[in-house]
Amino acid sequence: MTPSDQLLRRLARVNPTVAFAVGLAVLLAGLFLPGIVGALLLAVLAAGLGALTFTTWPVQSPITRAVRVVLLTLLVVAAVSKAL
Numbered sequence: 001m002t003p004s005d006q007l008l009r010r011l012a013r014v015n016p017t018v019a020f021a022v023g024l025a026v027l028l029a030g031l032f033l034p035g036i037v038g039a040l041l042l043a044v045l046a047a048g049l050g051a052l053t054f055t056t057w058p059v060q061s062p063i064t065r066a067v068r069v070v071l072l073t074l075l076v077v078a079a080v081s082k083a084l
Contacts, residue, residue: 004055026044026045029041030045035082035083036083039079039080039083042079045075046072046075053068
């Protein structure tokens with residue numbers, strides 16, 4: 001079993017409510033914290049979403065892929081605009 005398989009198995013056991021709450025907290029902190037700190041939080045969230053999107057791309061439907069790409073793009077734009 002590869003390390004990425006082990007990571008995916010651990011992620012599959014995470015409570016969806018907890019994952020949503022942590023993701024929402026990081027997003028809100030990134031949006032409300034000033035300057036580079038907020039931008040770094042948003043960039044970390046974007047990196048995590050990008051990794052998850054890349055890993056699960058083959059098993060997602062086309063509409064889910066489109067939504068994830070749009071959300072990832074918006075998150076990256078928010079992080080860059082926050083950094084400037």
